[in-house]
Amino acid sequence: MQLFLDTTDTAVLKDLATTGLVDGVTTNPTLIAKSGRPMAEVIAEICGLVEGPVSAEVAAMDVEGMLAEGRKLAAIATNVVVKVPLTRNGLIATSEFAVEGIQTNVTLCFSAAQALLAAKAGASYISPFIGRLDDHGADGMELIREIRAIYDNYGYDTEILAASIRTPAHVAEAAIAGSDCATIPPATFEALFKHPLTDKGLEQFMADWAKTGQSIL
Ligand code: E4P
Numbered sequence: 165m166q167l168f169l170d171t172t173d174t175a176v177l178k179d180l181a182t183t184g185l186v187d188g189v190t191t192n193p194t195l196i197a198k199s200g201r202p203m204a205e206v207i208a209e210i211c212g213l214v215e216g217p218v219s220a221e222v223a224a225m226d227v228e229g230m231l232a233e234g235r236k237l238a239a240i241a242t243n244v245v246v247k248v249p250l251t252r253n254g255l256i257a258t259s260e261f262a263v264e265g266i267q268t269n270v271t272l273c274f275s276a277a278q279a280l281l282a283a284k285a286g287a288s289y290i291s292p293f294i295g296r297l298d299d300h301g302a303d304g305m306e307l308i309r310e311i312r313a314i315y316d317n318y319g320y321d322t323e324i325l326a327a328s329i330r331t332p333a334h335v336a337e338a339a340i341a342g343s344d345c346a347t348i349p350p351a352t353f354e355a356l357f358k359h360p361l362t363d364k365g366l367e368q369f370m371a372d373w374a375k376t377g378q379s380i381l
Contacts, residue, residue: 166216166345167335168325169353172199174209176350181213188216190291190327190347192247192271193223204240211241219269219289219347221247222257230257238266245269245288250278255285262286269325276310283320289345294338295328304328305337312342332356 166187169177172195180186189210196203207220218241222233230253234246245267248254254270261268262285269289270282274297282290292311294304311324326338326346332355338346348356 165339165343167353168216168219168345168347170195170327170329170347170349172196172201172206172210173350174206174213177210177213180350180353186214186216186353187345188218188243188347189214190219190247190269190325192219192221196221204237207237207244208240211243214243216243217245217267217269217289218243219245219247219271221249221271225251225253227253227256227260230254231260234261234266234268235264247271247291248287250274250282255281258282258285258287271327273311274307276307276314279307279311279322279324280314283315283318283322287322289323289325291325291327291347293328294326294334295330297328298330305334305341308338308341308343316342 167185168188168190169180169186170190171177172191199206211218220237222230224230224233230248237246238244246261247269248258250270250273258268258270267288269291270287271291273279273290273292279290292307297304297307308326323344326343329335329346329348329352335346
């Protein structure tokens with residue numbers, strides 16, 4: 165499973181990238197606003213920090229605007245993936261991007277029917293928003309399972325990118341459900357490393373090791 169970082173914080177990205185476990189990055193207009201930086205500048209910096217896909221979202225709502233913005237974003241670096249909202253216009257733009265060989269991440273997906281349309285339009289990635297569905301009283305993980313079944317039934321190669329992740333359990337459940345990727349906020353990514361029994365076990369092992377008076381080197 166590919167693990168992406170959902171951030172525009174390049175200091176945090178640099179730090180987590182040293183683990184070798186960050187396969188890509190996703191951004192959205194909210195995260196760009198949070199960075200306080202020009203979008204082209206921050207996307208270019210992120211693309212220089214990770215080799216994998218970096219999603220950069222269009223802001224236009226009309227097809228021609230999406231195409232113009234998407235082409236400009238795609239020209240920033242070869243690993244830019246143009247993020248397009250799951251609207252009728254967004255899927256028309258997605259089809260054109262597919263013809264032009266521009267990678268796309270269709271975002272704000274909240275139903276299996278939407279995900280089916282995105283795959284038919286030739287999306288490279290589909291982003292179902294698990295956490296926001298859970299917040300809404302639905303079962304976000306069930307959406308991942310439904311999309312997996314549909315894509316497998318018809319052999320669509322659109323990758324499922326579990327988004328709006330809130331907890332380490334979301335990441336594990338998305339992996340079990342067959343999601344190809346998950347995009348994770350930095351604090352949740354850090355939490356993936358941790359378990360209280362790991363800390364407790366390590367503390368005991370180190371205490372017992374100290375009693376031996378040995379040194380491995
Ligand atoms: C990533 O592509 C999405 O924009 C992001 O995961 C949304 O997360 P949120 O629901 O926590 O804002």
